Amino acid sequence: MRIHDCAPSLTDTQVLDFCKAGFLMLPAVVPDEVNRRATEWCNERNTSHEPSDLLEEPWFVEGVLLNPAAAGAVRSLLGAHFGLPLIVSNHRVQLPAPAQGWHRDGGSVYGPEVNYLQVFYYPQETPEASGPTELLPGSHFLYSHGPWMAHYDAIRNTYLSAAPAGSIFLTMYNIWHRRSASAPDAAGVRSLLKYNYWRLSAPVRDWLPAPGFDPETADYSSPWHPTYREQFRECFDAAEMFFWLCGRQHEYRRVGGQGWPMPAYSYERYGIGERPAPPLLKTPD
Numbered sequence: 001m002r003i004h005d006c007a008p009s010l011t012d013t014q015v016l017d018f019c020k021a022g023f024l025m026l027p028a029v030v031p032d033e034v035n036r037r038a039t040e041w042c043n044e045r046n047t048s049h050e051p052s053d054l055l056e057e058p059w060f061v062e063g064v065l066l067n068p069a070a071a072g073a074v075r076s077l078l079g080a081h082f083g084l085p086l087i088v089s090n091h092r093v094q095l096p097a098p099a100q101g102w103h104r105d106g107g108s109v110y111g112p113e114v115n116y117l118q119v120f121y122y123p124q125e126t127p128e129a130s131g132p133t134e135l136l137p138g139s140h141f142l143y144s145h146g147p148w149m150a151h152y153d154a155i156r157n158t159y160l161s162a163a164p165a166g167s168i169f170l171t172m173y174n175i176w177h178r179r180s181a182s183a184p185d186a187a188g189v190r191s192l193l194k195y196n197y198w199r200l201s202a203p204v205r206d207w208l209p210a211p212g213f214d215p216e217t218a219d220y221s222s223p224w225h226p227t228y229r230e231q232f233r234e235c236f237d238a239a240e241m242f243f244w245l246c247g248r249q250h251e252y253r254r255v256g257g258q259g260w261p262m263p264a265y266s267y268e269r270y271g272i273g274e275r276p277a278p279p280l281l282k283t284p285d
Helices: 012-021 032-045 052-056 058-065 068-078 233-245
Strands: 023-026 116-122 133-135 167-171 177-179 193-198
Touching (some): 012 023, 012 068, 012 233
């Protein structure tokens, strides 16, 4: 495995936003020349669904895998000296094409750990008419068996990843996603390159600080509604993941009720670190 390190580029707020949504979009960060070469490669040199020979091309490694905006975001979420992709897949489709069924990729695990990232790259402009990937925000915490997901069609408040050429978006591997339906008059071939980065170091909060940000008072509620979970469950999940990324997972303790990490209007903030437990939870002498 090849290893890379660079300076982190995300702030506390952006890392927390990733915990809540399960993805992060970086629009048009890859140079046009690299996008052109990647498109030609996928259309002419290797039209397979696994063009991993791209990993041996210096222009692709430097322009896409080590792209400063993308690598800085990966470094923020996976820590120092992260592992580079081992395989590249191309979700290549002839347009027009129908929508896929909702799914999470095989090998998914659930929990607060962020040990790898699934990353997508659009080498060409991908408008809504071309059927871009559709994501369900927050669903990286929403466990479901594949057959239970596949029968869904339209779901409210999803995110459609229509984006200009050179866009990269990072996702949790287990997020619900699908190819959306393209327009009936769409033509040509749409490529979408997918690959994984890997954590090789222990989690620690060493990304960019956001002025005034405090993990103990941050708002962990989701801006994406509905969340398709029990009320306030998204706060618990996002807080646990953020504390794990900070290397403070041993301090996370969910008490429940109106305790932390409920939104700011909750009455009590029990549950973090060495804070004393409320009287009813104390062990009798």
